[in-house]
Amino acid sequence: MNKPFILVVEDDRPIRKLITTTLETQGYRYHTAETGEASIIEAVSRQPDLMILDLGLPDMDGVDIIRKVRAWSNLPIIVVSARSEDRDKIEALDAGADDYLTKPFSVEELLARLRVSLRRIRYDSEKLMKDASTFVNGPLKIDYSAGCVWLDDEEIHLTPSEYKLLCLLAKNVGKVLTHNYILHAIWGNHPYDVPALRVFMATLRKKIEVTPAHPKLIQTHIGIGYRMIQVGD
Incomplete structure (x- = not known):
């Protein structure tokens, strides 16, 4: 079985x-692009399994690349950037x-981040082969058709x-969802805000986490949002 194929979009040579050396030592296949225009062409033509993307490219902002790719593909994208402000993240x-x-x-x-994203790809593929009305992640089970949830x-x-x-x-297991994304997806134009979301999350964790203060299923990304952790492989 071939290792996943990774597109590396980075203009800084070192x-x-x-x-790429890290990917090579782990047996991953890869291709590189140094500009935004080239990254989109390579994403379309080579159909990689995952993209590692720098935001500060010479011809195009990386966020614009994300939006362009998201217009036609669910290709997993891991951003690797010197921009460290929460608003940049x-x-x-939010762009995808x-x-x-x-x-x-x-x-x-x-x-580690690469493995998480690749596990999500595998999980999504396997999910298509199973009953789409049921979700199982460790001790958690959701029956979408019945609207029921079980824990252990x-x-x-x-x-x-x-x-x-x-x-x-x-x-969206394995994927970081921002506060704004969650608020819009669940409540639309309802005037709930981030503090209200934290309250809903706290009550949810009390019900599905064995130790809510040390959650195993839902991870907090401070100042950004939340991610459901995929338990095991």
Whole structure:
């Protein structure tokens, strides 16, 4: 079985070399692009399994690349950027990036983020082969058709808002969802804000996490949003 094919979009030669050498030592196949225009052409023509993307390219902002790719593809995109402000991370994630890693970074963390995204690809593929009305992640099970949720085979009661929040996270397992994305997806134009979302999340965690103070299923990205963690492979 072939290793996943990665498109590396980075104009800084030393960093590009670091990333590609790391991929090569792990047996990943890869191709590189140094401009935004080239990255889009390569994404269309080579159909990679995942894109590692720098935001500061010479001809195009990386966020615009994310938006262009998202217009036609669900290709997983991991941003690797020197931009460390929360607003930059939120903008990239809202545009459709799956993850965000700030430079300088360790190769171990890059590989870990890569594995998470690739597991999500595998999970999505396997899910298509199973009953799409059921979601299972470790001790958590959601029956979408029945609107029921179980934890360790014990049915739990959720409010409508808690259920919608849980389903949104489950359908994007492994992906960071920003506060704004969640608020818009669940409540639309309703005037709920981030503090209200935190309250809903706290009540949901009390019901699905064994130890809510140390959650295992739903991860907080401070100042950005939340991610449902895929339990195991």
